[in-house]
Amino acid sequence: MFALIQAAGEVGDVIPPRQRLVAILVSILILLGVLELVRQRKLREEYSALWVLTALGLLVLALNYRILVWLTHLIGAALPTSTLFFGGLIFLMLLALQFSVRLSRLTYRSRSLTRRVALLEEELRELKRRIPDEEDMLEDDGRP
Amino acid sequence: MPSGTSPAKLDSELSTKPSRVLILIPAMNEEQSLPEVFEALVKQFPPKDILLVDDGSSDRTPEIAASYGCKVVSHIHNLGYGSTLLTGYHYALLHDYDYVVQVDGDGQHPPALIPRLLQPVIQGDCDVAIGSRYLEGKSPTGWLRRLGALPLSLVASLWIGSKITDPTSGFQALSKKAILELCTDGFPDDYPDIDVLIHLHRKDIRIREIPVVMKPRVHGQTMHGGWKALYYYYRMAVCLLLMPIRRNSPYRRQRPMDDHPLDKGSLRGLYS
Numbered sequence: 439m440f441a442l443i444q445a446a447g448e449v450g451d452v453i454p455p456r457q458r459l460v461a462i463l464v465s466i467l468i469l470l471g472v473l474e475l476v477r478q479r480k481l482r483e484e485y486s487a488l489w490v491l492t493a494l495g496l497l498v499l500a501l502n503y504r505i506l507v508w509l510t511h512l513i514g515a516a517l518p519t520s521t522l523f524f525g526g527l528i529f530l531m532l533l534a535l536q537f538s539v540r541l542s543r544l545t546y547r548s549r550s551l552t553r554r555v556a557l558l559e560e561e562l563r564e565l566k567r568r569i570p571d572e573e574d575m576l577e578d579d580g581r582p
Numbered sequence: 583m584p585s586g587t588s589p590a591k592l593d594s595e596l597s598t599k600p601s602r603v604l605i606l607i608p609a610m611n612e613e614q615s616l617p618e619v620f621e622a623l624v625k626q627f628p629p630k631d632i633l634l635v636d637d638g639s640s641d642r643t644p645e646i647a648a649s650y651g652c653k654v655v656s657h658i659h660n661l662g663y664g665s666t667l668l669t670g671y672h673y674a675l676l677h678d679y680d681y682v683v684q685v686d687g688d689g690q691h692p693p694a695l696i697p698r699l700l701q702p703v704i705q706g707d708c709d710v711a712i713g714s715r716y717l718e719g720k721s722p723t724g725w726l727r728r729l730g731a732l733p734l735s736l737v738a739s740l741w742i743g744s745k746i747t748d749p750t751s752g753f754q755a756l757s758k759k760a761i762l763e764l765c766t767d768g769f770p771d772d773y774p775d776i777d778v779l780i781h782l783h784r785k786d787i788r789i790r791e792i793p794v795v796m797k798p799r800v801h802g803q804t805m806h807g808g809w810k811a812l813y814y815y816y817r818m819a820v821c822l823l824l825m826p827i828r829r830n831s832p833y834r835r836q837r838p839m840d841d842h843p844l845d846k847g848s849l850r851g852l853y854s
Contacts, residue, residue, distance in 0.1 A: 546831070549771050552657050553669045556635075557676065560655045 453503060461500035469493035488536060492529050603631060603700065604679040606670035608663060608752070609687030610637040613646055619685065620650045622693040629653075633673055634687070637666040643687070663752075665771040671761045683755045690796045691753040699755040699792055709760040709787045710779075712746075713753035713794035730811060734818060738776040742783045746791060749776040753794060760787050767830045770821075775814060777821040784825075 453461075472489040475481035499506045499522070510521045605627050609616065616634075623632055634647035638660035647654045655669055667684065674682045681703055685691045691713065699711045716728070731750065738746040756764075763785050769778060779789055 546771075549661055549665055552659060552661055553665060553672065556655045556657050556669055557672060560653065560673070 458500055458503075462497065465493050465496035465500055469497065485536075488529070488533055495525070602680040603627070604670075604674045604677070604682045605632040605696070606667070606674070606682050606684050607632065607634045607647070607687050608637065608666035608670065608684070609634055609639065609643050609647075610660060610666070611639045611641045611643060612687035612689075613639075613641040613643050615689035616643060616646045616687055618689050619687060619693065620647065620652065623685070624650055624652075626693060626696065631679075633670055635666045635670045635673070637661055637663075662772045664769065664774045667752075667774065668765070668769055668771055671756075671765050671769075674761055675758075675765060680758050681755060682761055684752055686752045690798070692795065692797060695753075695794050696755075698794070699753065702790060702792065703755045703757050707788075708790040709757040710782060710789045711755040712748065712751050712789065712791045713796075714748035714751055714791040715794065715796050716747040717745075717791055717793035718795075734776050737822065738779050741776075741780050742789060744789070744791075746776070746779065746789070748791065749779055753796070763787055773814065773817075775818055775821075777818065777825065780822070780825060 469490065472481065472486050472493065476483060476486050499509075503518075506518045506521060510516075510518045513521060513524065515521045515524065605623060607616075607619065607623075620632075629651035630653065632647075632650070632652040634644065634652055634654050636644040636647070636654060636656040638657045644654045644656050653673075655673055657666065657669065670684070671682065681700060683696050683700060685693060685696070695713065699713055702708050703711050731748075735746050735749050738749045760782060763782060764778070783789060
């Protein structure tokens with residue numbers, strides 16, 4: 439592991455190795471944490487995708503500094519750090535948007551369920567109201 | 583309904599055969615004004631054709647309706663005016679009603695004028711008849727309210743091509759064609775406004791306003807005003823701008839009624 443970090447560091451050394459090590463560890467921790475939550479069924483696969491993608495992206499950037507520099511040039515940022523912050527911001531926004539979409543769906547579903555439950559309850563009440571009538575009729579027929 | 587089961591069942595089906603007009607009363611915590619509404623309604627219509635949709639009331643609203651022998655459907659929690667109407671529309675379709683008349687539970691809509699609303703719909707002159715407070719000039723509501731509603735009614739009138747003066751009026755008579763369209767898609771489940779009218783117009787459903795006189799609200803609070811008014815303006819703007827390019831809701835089933843293999847006869851494959 440350390441050899442890998444050093445090897446990567448030789449290419450374009452701007453970040454100190456200690457910082458790189460922290461970045462790598464953090465991204466691996468996020469990745470493992472998310473996968474563990476999925477394993478425990480506390481997180482659904484559909485919500486884990488964005489997290490896994492972000493952790494992987496962070497890992498790649500931490501391992502290979504050149505990609506970060508290339509990205510920085512691509513988006514026209516002045517510093518590699520602002521590229522990282524920008525990326526983080528985009529990630530959070532995407533996550534929030536995903537939640538809004540899911541919330542809209544949940545709202546829709548809970549509303550239609552409430553309406554349907556109300557209709558079913560009424561139908562059930564009506565059916566129950568009719569059953570004792572029929573029983574009374576049967577008893578009346580049996581008596582004479 | 584499945585036929586050819588038992589004679590007793592057939593009989594009970596015949597005796598409970600739905601009539602053609604359903605009176606739909608959306609209500610949330612209206613126990614003070616409901617008795618008056620029901621007193622007037624039961625004189626004109628059989629109680630079994632009067633449906634109160636209770637939108638999660640915490641007071642005696644559903645009990646009052648039941649005490650008049652009317653049908654009651656209760657939401658387990660508050661969903662808002664639009665959803666309450668939608669529940670009523672679904673009820674109407676499930677029970678094969680041909681027409682629905684909406685009367686608000688707050689006592690503003692005079693039940694005596696129901697025939698005036700129903701007449702053009704039953705005669706086939708239009709599919710939706712809206713009782714308008716403003717058509718005859720007199721306005722029982724404040725001028726501020728009137729001014730706030732003016733841009734919306736202008737947009738609606740221009741889009742639909744006929745005069746719409748009171749687009750948010752809840753006093754309406756609807757034909758089955760209109761109800762089917764509203765249950766399929768396009769009905770907002772928070773608060774219906776001119777977007778519904780324009781949507782219906784786009785689906786070739788004929789809308790007409792009928793002049794009515796409404797009573798001022800005695801009990802309870804109005805649903806309009808404050809920040810909500812601002813939000814409605816925003817929602818209208820988004821709805822109207824997106825209207826021509828908007829997709830149908832991905833969550834609503836597009837399957838027509840009576841087409842669900844398992845649900846025939848019960849809820850008839852009616853979702854949403």
